[in-house]
Amino acid sequence: MKVLSFGEILFDIIEGEPYLGGAPLNFAGHLAQFGVKSYILSAVGHDALGTEALRQIVELGVNTEFIQIKENYSTGTVPVVFQNGQPHYTIVEEVAYDFIEIQGVDTALATTGFDVLYFGTLAQRSEASRNTLKQLLANKSYTQIFYDINLRRNSYTKEIITESLQHCSMLKLNDEEVEILSRMFFQELLRMEDFCTRISLEYNLEVIVITAGAKGCYIFEGHELYFVNGYPAKVVDTVGAGDSFSAAFVYHYLKNGDALVAADIANRLGAFVASSRGPLPVYTAEIRKVLGV
Numbered sequence: 001m002k003v004l005s006f007g008e009i010l011f012d013i014i015e016g017e018p019y020l021g022g023a024p025l026n027f028a029g030h031l032a033q034f035g036v037k038s039y040i041l042s043a044v045g046h047d048a049l050g051t052e053a054l055r056q057i058v059e060l061g062v063n064t065e066f067i068q069i070k071e072n073y074s075t076g077t078v079p080v081v082f083q084n085g086q087p088h089y090t091i092v093e094e095v096a097y098d099f100i101e102i103q104g105v106d107t108a109l110a111t112t113g114f115d116v117l118y119f120g121t122l123a124q125r126s127e128a129s130r131n132t133l134k135q136l137l138a139n140k141s142y143t144q145i146f147y148d149i150n151l152r153r154n155s156y157t158k159e160i161i162t163e164s165l166q167h168c169s170m171l172k173l174n175d176e177e178v179e180i181l182s183r184m185f186f187q188e189l190l191r192m193e194d195f196c197t198r199i200s201l202e203y204n205l206e207v208i209v210i211t212a213g214a215k216g217c218y219i220f221e222g223h224e225l226y227f228v229n230g231y232p233a234k235v236v237d238t239v240g241a242g243d244s245f246s247a248a249f250v251y252h253y254l255k256n257g258d259a260l261v262a263a264d265i266a267n268r269l270g271a272f273v274a275s276s277r278g279p280l281p282v283y284t285a286e287i288r289k290v291l292g293v
Contacts (some may be wrong), residue, residue: 001254003031004114005040006133007123008097009053009067010076012239012279018049019239020056022076022097025122025149026243026279027130027250030049030269032061033283034194034293041109041136042123043068043096049075050096060280066105070096080239087239091122091152098126102135109136115143116250120150124160127239135166144206144254148246149173151180158184165203170253172209172246174214196220207259209249211242212272216267233271240279243272248291265291 007024025040032038038061040062044050053075056202057064076095080087089128100123102109117136124130137145147168149161165171173181175192182190186198196208200220208220216230248269252262273279283291 001116001251002037002112002114003028003039003116003118003250004109004112004136005038005042006100006117006119006136007040007042007129008076008120009042009044009057010078010095010097011049011053013077013079014237014239014278018052018069018077019280020053021078021240021279022120022244023122023148023240023246024238025057025062027118027148027247028061028062028245029057029245029280031251034247034291036251037063039063039066039114041066041100041102041105041111041132043070043073043100045069045073045075045096045122047074048069049077065215066109068096068101070099073099082237087237090153091155095126097123098129100129100132102132106135110139113141115254116146117142117144118146118148118246118250119164121156121160121164122152124152124164125155131158134163139185144169144250146170146172146246148243149177149181150242151177157191165199165205168203169206170209170250171199171203171205172211172242172249174211174213174242178210192218193220193225196225197223207253209246209259209263211245211270213238214271217245217263219263221259226260228260228267230267231271233275235274236277238274241270241274243279244273252292 008022051111250265
């Protein structure tokens with residue numbers, strides 16, 4: 001399995017300490033721990049954090065061939081503060097990942113042959129990176145295109161979300177984002193099942209995954225909504241827990257085609273990450289056994 005993530009590489013600054021992250025990189029890093037051939041198309045600055053990011057990404061086992069180094073822009077950072085256990089972000093703008101280019105890597109990207117393309121919303125805030133994503137999406141050879149919506153304040157528009165939905169086969173969002181999209185697209189707060197039915201039909205989605213924190217997640221597939229219970233965790237921080245969930249879900253869904261089994265395993269990994277510091281903890285033997293890797 002070969003997977004290409006597109007989007008931000010950044011450092012979450014948690015209690016003064018820098019932790020490598022960004023949803024696309026977290027996703028790629030977890031897949032690499034599964035043994036997947038994992039790539040990311042992104043950019044870092046020509047600075048100390050950029051050098052450190054590349055070092056850590058190599059250690060994670062993620063292919064760095066498509067990571068660009070920007071002379072005139074710094075590596076992305078996000079100071080994180082916690083309120084009632086939930087992370088709140090201040091996302092620095094005009095950083096390296098806002099200027100991801102396809103020029104110079106387009107041929108290599110086209111010939112590598114990826115099974116899955118993963119992307120989110122944040123890196124689409126800039127025209128340069130958004131145009132690069134459009135060129136990636138023009139390639140119709142992916143088995144699945146996974147859109148992890150990951151809305152961040154002042155970093156999305158209805159137009160961006162609409163265009164993203166038109167290209168993806170799998171959609172992941174959280175229960176709060178369901179409310180936002182319900183009002184955005186249907187001008188009312190729909191029941192979750194009604195929202196899934198309408199958005200799925202309108203954009204021809206194969207699977208919709210809705211995370212609900214520690215409670216678990218919902219899966220909408222084949223016109224039916226299912227709930228999959230979560231697992232208890234002694235929460236250290238929740239940064240990256242949703243990204244680990246996405247990685248486990250995609251891996252196991254492509255492996256066995258059973259969305260409910262994939263969601264159960266993904267809930268287990270999400271709980272493990274939430275009970276660890278940082279978004280990319282090294283897996284224990286126990287969690288590796290659960291994941292089957």
